[in-house]
Amino acid sequence: xxxxxxxxxxxxxxxxxxxxxxxxxxxxxxxxxxxxxxxxxxxxxxxxxxxxxxxxxxxxxxxxxxxxxxxxxxxxxxxxxxxxxxxxxxxxxxxxxxxxxxxxxxxxxxxxxxxxxxxxxxxxxxxxxxxxxxxxxxxxxxxxxxxxxxxxxxxxxxxxxxxxxxxxxxxxxxxxxxxxxxxxxxxxxxxxxxxxxxxxxxxxxxxxxxxxxxxxxxxxxxxxxxxxxxxxxxxxxxxxxxxxxxxxxxx
Amino acid sequence: xxxxxxxxxxxxxxxxxxxxxxxxxxxxxxxxxxxxxxxxxxxxxxxxxxxxxxxxxxxxxxxxxxxxxxxxxxxxxxxxxxxxxxxxxxxxxxxxxxxxxxxxxxxxxxxxxxxxxxxxxxxxxxxxxxxxxxxxxxxxxxxxxxxxxxxxxxxxxxxxxxxxxxxxxxxxxxxxxxxxxxxxxxxxxxxxxxxxxxxxxxxxxxxxxxxxxxxxxxxxxxxxxxxxxxxxxxxxxxxxxxxxxxxxx
Numbered sequence: 198x199x200x201x202x203x204x205x206x207x208x209x210x211x212x213x214x215x216x217x218x219x220x221x222x223x224x225x226x227x228x229x230x231x232x233x234x235x236x237x238x239x240x241x242x243x244x245x246x247x248x249x250x251x252x253x254x255x256x257x258x259x260x261x262x263x264x265x266x267x268x269x270x271x272x273x274x275x276x277x278x279x280x281x282x283x284x285x286x287x288x289x290x291x292x293x294x295x296x297x298x299x300x301x302x303x304x305x306x307x308x309x310x311x312x313x314x315x316x317x318x319x320x321x322x323x324x325x326x327x328x329x330x331x332x333x334x335x336x337x338x339x340x341x342x343x344x345x346x347x348x349x350x351x352x353x354x355x356x357x358x359x360x361x362x363x364x365x366x367x368x369x370x371x372x373x374x375x376x377x378x379x380x381x382x383x384x385x386x387x388x389x390x391x392x393x394x395x396x397x398x399x400x401x402x403x404x405x406x407x408x409x410x411x412x413x414x415x416x417x418x419x420x421x422x423x424x425x426x427x428x429x430x431x432x433x434x435x436x437x438x439x440x441x442x443x444x445x446x447x448x
Numbered sequence: 449x450x451x452x453x454x455x456x457x458x459x460x461x462x463x464x465x466x467x468x469x470x471x472x473x474x475x476x477x478x479x480x481x482x483x484x485x486x487x488x489x490x491x492x493x494x495x496x497x498x499x500x501x502x503x504x505x506x507x508x509x510x511x512x513x514x515x516x517x518x519x520x521x522x523x524x525x526x527x528x529x530x531x532x533x534x535x536x537x538x539x540x541x542x543x544x545x546x547x548x549x550x551x552x553x554x555x556x557x558x559x560x561x562x563x564x565x566x567x568x569x570x571x572x573x574x575x576x577x578x579x580x581x582x583x584x585x586x587x588x589x590x591x592x593x594x595x596x597x598x599x600x601x602x603x604x605x606x607x608x609x610x611x612x613x614x615x616x617x618x619x620x621x622x623x624x625x626x627x628x629x630x631x632x633x634x635x636x637x638x639x640x641x642x643x644x645x646x647x648x649x650x651x652x653x654x655x656x657x658x659x660x661x662x663x664x665x666x667x668x669x670x671x672x673x674x675x676x677x678x679x680x681x682x683x684x685x686x687x688x689x690x691x692x693x694x695x696x697x
Contacts, residue, residue, distance in 0.1 A: 258693070277606045291597040291600075291601050294615060303605055307607055
């Protein structure tokens with residue numbers, strides 16, 4: 198794809214302030230995301246993958262550097278609109294008070310839209326759940342059900358960019374496959390750009406066309422799949438990939 | 449009460465100190481300090497009140513209410529020391545509650561606009577507004593900590609700070625209003641309120657005492673609700689950045 202990238206990260210740094218001192222969680226991240234791409238973000242725990250998604254949704258701002266969407270700094274864009282357009286599914290699928298329907302329609306209702314504009318039942322079946330759950334108290338769902346409702350809730354905002362943080366971690370292989378197919382379909386048919394954090398390298402190989410490997414807050418390797426996993430140029434990336442691929446569970 | 453009788457009341461303190469020494473509770477020092485402070489503070493207030501009552505002077509009355517409000521705001525704002533400009537915010541909330549309660553009491557002609565009524569009533573309004581402020585700041589902190597994840601989810605979906613925190617604000621206001629609502633339900637069954645007891649001992653008829661007590665209880669319910677709602681609206685913006693991001697504390 199030619200022209201300006203959809204998202205640009207320019208020398209992005211983020212620090213955590215601990216009692217023992219200040220430590221960087223993201224360092225010197227420079228990268229770009231083309232419109233319509235599907236990128237998986239992999240790396241050890243604490244590598245800064247989730248933080249990166251938080252910055253893209255502007256739940257936090259970088260301490261240094263800049264993030265641009267279509268060439269404009271995201272700080273210049275209305276933050277409420279940005280968060281709808283760049284939708285985030287958090288790692289912890291926390292339910293808001295109310296029913297499953299209340300959760301799915303939360304975003305649309307903030308803008309005065311409701312059941313007429315958004316088909317909650319369709320979204321629920323898209324993520325592999327029965328529409329009969331719509332009136333169920335969301336707090337009483339299982340972990341796997343919550344994870345899928347959280348995804349449907351973000352999709353209800355009709356985002357152009359989808360940030361996914363370990364969204365299949367509590368799902369069985371069958372449900373995982375369904376979610377993977379849904380995301381791939383949204384990416385191909387609706388041209389939704391996807392950044393998908395996963396600890397599961399086989400999943401990354403199944404769904405991603407590109408991968409970013411983060412280690413200790415640094416983007417150590419970025420490239421197309423499967424090449425970037427098979428022939429990593431960076432030693433840290435190589436060590437992570439080889440350690441992870443050997444012991445990886447079958448999903 | 450004669451001065452001799454007043455002096456005899458200290459025998460209660462002596463009794464408490466003897467119990468403390470016997471059981472090695474180590475409360476003697478605090479008891480002495482507390483007794484001295486209570487004596488000095490209350491005697492001083494007594495003389496000031498007598499002075500104000502005799503002067504029947506509005507500026508003095510307003511000054512006294514002002515001092516009470518500032519002291520109350522200072523005390524309550526210590527519960528939210530980490531929040532910016534918390535003293536001013538608590539001052540505004542308590543002041544607004546006092547103006548509302550006193551305005552209604554005087555405006556509706558429930559009591560006479562004399563120092564004898566205005567000062568003690570204001571003391572009760574302000575004192576309870578102070579308690580409501582402390583409770584609100586405490587429960588709001590608890591709410592934000594325990595429902596942080598929900599607030600983040602709401603923000604991530606495009607909610608404003610106000611929308612994301614509205615459930616927590618509601619719960620915090622409700623929690624800080626519980627003491628007075630519970631009080632309304634059990635008053636007279638479990639205990640006789642201090643003011644009513646005082647009036648009866650002072651020679652008022654129990655029926656008269658009850659009427660004033662009802663005024664106080666109803667006014668205090670409004671004061672508690674008013675204070676905590678105003679304070680919650682003043683405080684929540686400080687929990688977020690202008691870009692609707694929850695600030696870590």
